[in-house]
Amino acid sequence: MTKTLTNLGFLILLFCGYSAAVTANPADEAETLIQELAAEKGYPADKLRTLLQGASRNQQVIDSLNRPAETIHTWKTYRPIFLKQNRIEAGVAYWEKNRATLDRAYAIYGVPPEIIVAIVGVETFYGKRPGSISILDALYTQAYHYPKRYQFGRAQLKAFLQILMEEQMEPAMAMGSYAGAMGTPQFIPTSYLSYAVDFDGDGKRDIWGNDADVIGSVANYFSRHNWQKDQLVALPGKRIEPGQPYYIEPAQGATKPDTPLNALASAGIAPTLPTSISPDALATVLHLQGAEGAEFWLGLNNFYVITRYNHSNLYAMAVFQLSQEIRALKNGAAS
Known part of the structure; x- marks a missing residue:
């Protein structure tokens, strides 16, 4: 009392x-x-x-x-907002304009150009908004x-x-x-x-x-926030059905990686792991509702670091996928 x-x-x-x-x-x-x-x-x-x-x-x-609170998005509705061709092309232009600075930032901080470009692309369309x-x-x-x-x-x-x-x-x-x-x-x-x-x-x-x-x-x-240089951000996971180990409901909030990849591989969830990543690296299972149904991803340390910028799995996935599209277009244009 x-x-x-x-x-x-x-x-x-x-x-x-x-x-x-x-x-x-x-x-x-x-x-x-x-x-x-x-x-x-x-x-x-x-x-x-x-x-x-x-x-x-x-x-x-x-x-x-x-x-009133904004519409609660799923990955199906959130992804198209940021993964647009004009944002990807503008990202390549921003990269080309700032190539030397982005390279220097990578050398000093270990953060690759495409991630920095994608952040400013998602946040303000490269400073325009x-x-x-x-x-x-x-x-x-x-x-x-x-x-x-x-x-x-x-x-x-x-x-x-x-x-x-x-x-x-x-x-x-x-x-x-x-x-x-x-x-x-x-x-x-x-x-x-x-x-x-x-x-x-x-x-x-x-x-x-x-x-x-x-x-x-x-x-x-x-x-x-502990970005790990030259390490992966996320890996596509295999579909998990309700009742199977590691199944989770779709969630927007970020979760810190806490499960070794080799445990997820043993459960049949992780893909064949690239040699560049340690099998005991920690990951978290992400369940997103995509345009074609359930998507499962394995978020690694660097994915979690992106969520320190905005505490949303949808945001981090948008940054990650935009970064990949920008890099792919840039590399394709250079070839």
């Missing part, structure tokens, strides 16, 4: 603190954030205040956040005008102000999505602070207009 009352009291206090935070005057809350950053980073409070004075509530952000909403307004709105996103919005707004100070950027330069994802690779501000790199040495980490920084930042993100 004591434990129950203690937990209840904690929840009441937590709720009261949360409610007070999200119902307080936005100007007062913004000033608190300014004082935090000034104390932690030594930034001039007046400069931070000037930056935040330009922020405003954006009704479009609120409307987008309130929009990065979003048109002010990141400052999007995060200010979430922090102080949308209680459900208060914690996220405040943390990302704080990180964004740090970016503006460190990069000496004007807020108007930073555009992106209503959720606060920025630039060509759609990094949220905390990801930018952790993973963005100045890949061309010009003193800026520009993920909006500098392909070199975009490429280096995506490669660094993958490397920091």
Whole structure:
């Protein structure tokens, strides 16, 4: 009983603190954030205040956040969104344009060009669709005008102000999505602070207009999430019927590899393994609902790493298959 009352009291206090935070005057809350950053980073409070004075509530952000959940996709409906010929051809063009930079990123981080190209292809069609909403307004709105996103919005707004100070950027330069994802690779501000790199040495980490920084930042993100150089991403598996070992229902959420390939091979699920992969490498069984019925895949470590960018098996499979199509077209065009 004591434990129950203690937990209840904690929840009441937590709720009261949360409610007070999200119902307080936005100007007062913004000033608190300014004082935090000034104390932690030594930034001039007046400069931070000037930056935040330009922020405003954006009704479009609120409307987008309130929009009913998007249609739940299966692989049958998700794949055609990204595996289109124009996206594949544009990926080859982006690769050719940035060949030297992609090669350098591969040498440093071990992430192959086709994966980096596919990420920016899926995220923003190679920088052509990065979003048109002010990141400052999007995060200010979430922090102080949308209680459900208060914690996220405040943390990302704080990180964004740090970016503006460190990069000496004007807020108007930073555009992106209503959720606060920025630039060509759609990094949220905390990801930018952790993973963005100045890949061309010009003193800026520009993920909006500098392909070199975009490429280096995506490669660094993958490397920091344990991408394994020259290792496979996924293998097609053999069909598994309900009741058989390792059968799973179709799922969109990512699962970390936990089963040795040799165990899956013994169960008749894995294909003949290429010599480039260790038979005791870990994999996870993926069940996707494709255009022609059930598809089974074996996701390896690098497949899981892609899901660290977006926690969806459908997303990771779209990136993987787009990368393969881009590489195939590029190699075919070069032959």
